[in-house]
Amino acid sequence: MDVAADDAFDEQCDYLFKAVLIGDSGVGKTNLISRFAKDEFRLDSKPTIGVEFAYRNIKVIDKLIKTQIWDTAGQERFRAITSSYYRGALGAMLVYDITKRATFVNVRKWLRELREFGGDDMVVVLVGNKSDLAQSREVEKEEGKGYAETERLCFMETSALQNQNVEEAFLEMITKIHDIISHKSLETKINGTSLNLPSGKEIHIADEVTATKQPNYCCS
């Protein structure tokens, strides 16, 4: 999409979603985002410091959705303030490296943080990245999948390097968020309150969809 087309999309977009990536340092968060947002990959990428953003515009059914994707450092000393990182996020990708067991063990720690600071309706996708390095695998696919099922998360193995399942993982998350938003909008309309902003756009952030307490959505 060129800049003019991007501006036109902004004018017409129905939803703005915020999504965050979390996981240990070096698991490939930055490269997953740059693959999805710009179709780029860097073998020599440096650790993220603070927070970075990327955007991707897509159409889901009849709605134009702009997704703002937040990337922060896996390393504690470079991390942004946790509560503001999660604020307003409707989706999260929790990433581990299939060749480093410690990054999978730490998924539990990241999930605790996410459940403490994130919204209750947040769509969470557990991602085992670097599937191109299957010969050095330390976490079996079934183990990742099993853990995701236990915790009611979506699950996918990806390779940012080979561009495998990256689009699918992000689209799974965005489509699920869209489903929840559509459901909530319907509920709101039935209850007689409009979510429309003065501009006529329905810009959704977490506060508008966390009215009821529910567990995180899973892929079933």
Ligand SMILES: Nc1nc2c(ncn2[C@@H]2O[C@H](COP(=O)(O)OP(=O)(O)OP(=O)(O)O)[C@@H](O)[C@H]2O)c(=O)[nH]1
């Ligand atoms: N083989 C392979 N290498 C990858 C893949 N994704 C990322 N990498 C490499 O892994 C290293 C770390 O990638 P990053 O994307 O910077 O990792 P990160 O999770 O953002 O790291 P922090 O910013 O420190 O939290 C880089 O050398 C990447 O080139 C992948 O799918 N396959």
